[in-house]
Amino acid sequence: MTEPILQVKDVAKYFRAQQGSLSALQLGKPLWVHAVDGVNLELRPGEILALLGESGCGKSTLAKLLLQLERPTQGQIRFHGKDTSRLTSEEKKRFRQHVQIVFQNPYEAFDPRFTLGESLRRPLEIHGIGSSTEDRTRMIAEAFEATGLVPAADFLARYPHELSGGQLQRIAMIRAMLLKPEVLIADEPVSMLDISVRADILNMLLDLREQSGTALIVITHDIMVARYLADKITVMYLGRFVETGSADVIMSQPHHPYTQALIASTPALTAEERAARPLVEVTGEPPKPINLPVGCRFAPRCPFVFEPCRKQEPELFRLDTDHRSACYLGQTVEQAAEPR
Amino acid sequence: MSDVLLELKHLNIVYGSEYKQVTAVNDASITIRRGEVVGLVGESGSGKSTLANGILGILPRTAKLSGSMRFNGIELIGLNETAMNQQVRWRQISIVFQKALAALSPVHRIEEHMIDILRAHDPGIPMAQMRERMKKLMTLVRLPPETVRSYPHQLSGGMLQRVMIALSLLFDPPFVILDEATTALDVLTQRQILSEIRRLQHEFNLTVLMISHDIAAVAENANRIVVMYASQIVEDGPVETVIHAPKHPYTQALLGALPRLDAPTGRVKSIPGSLPDLSLSINQCVFAPRCAYAMDICWQGVPAVQVVEPGHTSKCVRVNEI
Numbered sequence: 142m143t144e145p146i147l148q149v150k151d152v153a154k155y156f157r158a159q160q161g162s163l164s165a166l167q168l169g170k171p172l173w174v175h176a177v178d179g180v181n182l183e184l185r186p187g188e189i190l191a192l193l194g195e196s197g198c199g200k201s202t203l204a205k206l207l208l209q210l211e212r213p214t215q216g217q218i219r220f221h222g223k224d225t226s227r228l229t230s231e232e233k234k235r236f237r238q239h240v241q242i243v244f245q246n247p248y249e250a251f252d253p254r255f256t257l258g259e260s261l262r263r264p265l266e267i268h269g270i271g272s273s274t275e276d277r278t279r280m281i282a283e284a285f286e287a288t289g290l291v292p293a294a295d296f297l298a299r300y301p302h303e304l305s306g307g308q309l310q311r312i313a314m315i316r317a318m319l320l321k322p323e324v325l326i327a328d329e330p331v332s333m334l335d336i337s338v339r340a341d342i343l344n345m346l347l348d349l350r351e352q353s354g355t356a357l358i359v360i361t362h363d364i365m366v367a368r369y370l371a372d373k374i375t376v377m378y379l380g381r382f383v384e385t386g387s388a389d390v391i392m393s394q395p396h397h398p399y400t401q402a403l404i405a406s407t408p409a410l411t412a413e414e415r416a417a418r419p420l421v422e423v424t425g426e427p428p429k430p431i432n433l434p435v436g437c438r439f440a441p442r443c444p445f446v447f448e449p450c451r452k453q454e455p456e457l458f459r460l461d462t463d464h465r466s467a468c469y470l471g472q473t474v475e476q477a478a479e480p481r
Numbered sequence: 482m483s484d485v486l487l488e489l490k491h492l493n494i495v496y497g498s499e500y501k502q503v504t505a506v507n508d509a510s511i512t513i514r515r516g517e518v519v520g521l522v523g524e525s526g527s528g529k530s531t532l533a534n535g536i537l538g539i540l541p542r543t544a545k546l547s548g549s550m551r552f553n554g555i556e557l558i559g560l561n562e563t564a565m566n567q568q569v570r571w572r573q574i575s576i577v578f579q580k581a582l583a584a585l586s587p588v589h590r591i592e593e594h595m596i597d598i599l600r601a602h603d604p605g606i607p608m609a610q611m612r613e614r615m616k617k618l619m620t621l622v623r624l625p626p627e628t629v630r631s632y633p634h635q636l637s638g639g640m641l642q643r644v645m646i647a648l649s650l651l652f653d654p655p656f657v658i659l660d661e662a663t664t665a666l667d668v669l670t671q672r673q674i675l676s677e678i679r680r681l682q683h684e685f686n687l688t689v690l691m692i693s694h695d696i697a698a699v700a701e702n703a704n705r706i707v708v709m710y711a712s713q714i715v716e717d718g719p720v721e722t723v724i725h726a727p728k729h730p731y732t733q734a735l736l737g738a739l740p741r742l743d744a745p746t747g748r749v750k751s752i753p754g755s756l757p758d759l760s761l762s763i764n765q766c767v768f769a770p771r772c773a774y775a776m777d778i779c780w781q782g783v784p785a786v787q788v789v790e791p792g793h794t795s796k797c798v799r800v801n802e803i
Contacts, residue, residue: 195667289753305755335524336694340738340751347748362667369740369749392742406672407742408697410724414742415701423669426637 144222145183146323146356147207147240152216153179153380154202158431175430176202178380179216184324187350189357191371191388193364193403197427199380200360204326207358208242209233238268241317245329247309251301258297261316268320284315288345307338314345321353328360343369364407368392373463376400379430379438382457386464395419396466398443437468445470486656486688487513487536492548494528494535503760505531507712507767508548510786515655518682518689520699520720523709524735526756529692532709533658536690537576538565552656571602575649579661581641585633591644592629598651618647622677639670646678650685658690663698675702696739700724705792708732711756711767718793728795730772730803766797774799 158172177199184190192200205211207218209225218225220236228236244250251260261281262274271277278297285293288311301309310330317325327346331339347370349355359370367374367388374391376384376399384397395401402423409415425442428434434441440450449455449469457465494506505528513519523529534540536550538557550557552573560569578584585594592615599611619626622643633641642662649657659678663671679702682689693699699706699720706723708716708731716729727733734752754771757763766772769779778798787800797803 195669336696336735336738337524337752339740340749343740344748344751364668365740365742368742402669404742406668408671408675408695408701410697410700410736410739410741412721424673426639426667426670 143185145185146221147184148219149180149182149207150217150219151179151181152206152213152218153177154206154211155214172431175380175433177206180382182375184356184358186323186356187354188373189350189359189371191359191361191367191374192377193361193367193374194377195362195427197430198377200377201328204242204328204358204360207326208240209236234268238320239323240326241320241322241324242326242328243310243313243317243330246333247306247313248301250313251309253301256298256300257312261312261319264316264320270320280319281315284319288315307334307341310334310342311345314342318349322355324356324358325349326358326360329362330359331366332361332363346370364403376403379427379433381438381467383439383468384466385457390461390464396460396464397468398445399439484514485512486515486553488551490549492535492550493546494531494540495545496541496543497545498543501760504712505759506535507763509714511707511714511717513688513690515688516686517705518691518703520703520706521690521692521709522694522696522699522706524694526711527709528712529709530660533576533660533690533692536658537570537574566602571598571654572652573654574656574658575654576658576660577642577645577649577662579664581645582633584645585641587633589632590629591631591633594648595629595651598648602652614651618650621650621681622647638666639674642666642674643677646681650681653685656688658692660692661694664693664695671698678702696735712759713767713796715768715796716794718789722793728789728793728800728803729797730774731768733803774803
């Protein structure tokens with residue numbers, strides 16, 4: 142098996158809750174937000190991993206940790222086996238080139254005062270790609286033309302506000318791709334875009350893996366996006382991984398009640414699709430990640446909760462070669478979730 | 482009493498200054514019957530929110546409406562503000578917006594919002610009656626009655642949207658517009674809110690116009706789908722028919738661009754091209770530049786609305802071939 146590019150070991154990130162909150166003063170001790178709370182993952186070349194979760198589950202914090210935009214409170218992130226908190230400045234530069242990100246909002250991803258040509262040339266200059274300005278401009282123009290942004294010269298001279306969201310997101314992808322990264326992190330890459338242009342971005346991500354073997358981490362709240370892109374899906378809830386496995390298994394045999402609820406809650410286009418979904422009704426909303434319940438974090442909302450869930454937090458139990466679920470229920474969950 | 486609650490006929494809404502005029506809604510005709518749940522889908526810029534705000538008469542002053550918009554026998558176009566406030570808004574038609582936090586005042590408790598609205602539309606209403614009404618509404622949307630004492634920031638997204646629904650039902654209106662009412666919520670919460678809405682719709686036989694960009698959410702909750710593209714209504718029909726056998730190339734392309742959870746995963750296709758410039762007058766099929774089926778005839782004038790079968794229409798000349 143090939144060596145992983147990125148390894149995440151027991152990583153946690155706690156943020157101090159906002160000072161000035163009256164309750165914090167009364168308690169006299171600081172409150173901590175458990176944004177990411179002890180997660181492990183490995184990413185190998187050419188793999189597409191989806192981190193699936195709702196708002197506040199910590200998926201974007203994890204992306205920032207992977208990019209070294211935040212330092213973990215505990216645990217280690219390794220890039221080609223080396224702890225990323227101990228990289229030399231030369232290694233760090235290499236890391237920055239090889240671990241790229243595409244953000245959710247393409248309108249905020251470009252400096253409004255630079256033309257797109259200028260914005261795209263800059264990273265190439267920094268990382269010494271291309272021999273001259275003309276050479277770099279030619280590379281960018283070729284990439285533009287390959288994705289249908291023609292005439293390229295026209296787009297290169299434009300400012301971000303002159304383009305649509307779909308076009309800008311394509312350019313954000315190109316900016317990352319030109320650096321030939323080993324890993325691309327896409328943080329909600331299509332959630333701001335209309336359906337008719339989403340497909341372009343999704344297909345660009347698939348092409349990138351096919352053509353350059355880039356490994357992808359796709360962060361999304363949209364189970365359909367995860368299903369479409371990923372080989373492996375990891376489901377997050379309140380800072381923890383609750384289920385991991387191949388995309389097929391997660392979709393066809395979800396084990397964790399939260400995963401089941403996510404699939405059940407996603408609107409289905411047709412009655413047949415609806416009939417194929419699990420029937421899981423969940424009430425309430427996730428608690429704040431400050432005062433977490435003892436035991437399983439999903440227990441307060443879980444329709445299948447029983448004794449052990451409230452006592453100790455479940456580990457990721459192994460169900461199959463690479464299918465794991467942090468739930469005490471064995472096969473009974475599946476049976477319980479069969480359409481009644 | 483007629484069966485038809487709202488009838489839009491050849492409605493045009495144009496935003497404009499002296500220099501530039503943008504047609505946001507172009508020749509839209511929709512008939513909504515009592516008790517129907519009509520889903521209005523379209524991408525950003527298609528004019529769906531302008532249409533909703535037009536019905537309520539809450540468009541900016543630069544907007545000019547023409548055509549006809551009859552609600553329960555009253556012509557809404559040209560109706561003065563006083564009449565609109567006394568007879569239509571809240572009492573007949575209410576709206577639930579996407580962003581509750583933007584729609585509510587951050588420095589007023591929920592009850593203050595409710596009392597304000599109740600007093601504005603029913604000046605003589607005694608306090609006890611208002612309390613009674615608020616309590617009843619909170620129970621209706623399954624929130625504890627003391628929630629009315631809260632400020633908006635103290636409530637979660639799901640609770641706020643329940644408050645918004647309670648507000649929309651203050652005067653028992655027969656018609657409620659949901660403008661992307663669950664778009665900002667997480668899927669688990671969205672499902673809870675949508676099932677509440679379905680329950681209330683049944684209980685009060687509400688007529689609902691559900692505006693959303695999420696076709697699947699509309700498919701699960703509406704009886705009928707109206708598809709808008711670039712200011713025009715391009716298809717209108719029963720949910721099952723439109724989803725399984727769409728009769729407009731835009732609806733087909735839109736469904737083809739949607740990643741599916743259960744369908745075999747082939748690649749989805751985007752729709753090439755972009756929205757036309759709505760400040761220019763359009764004398765052709767509005768979708769022709771992006772359409773895979775376009776022929777010469779599509780460029781020669783705006784296609785007439787074709788009846789596929791009773792209750793299902795498409796604005797495409799090749800409707801029988803696709």
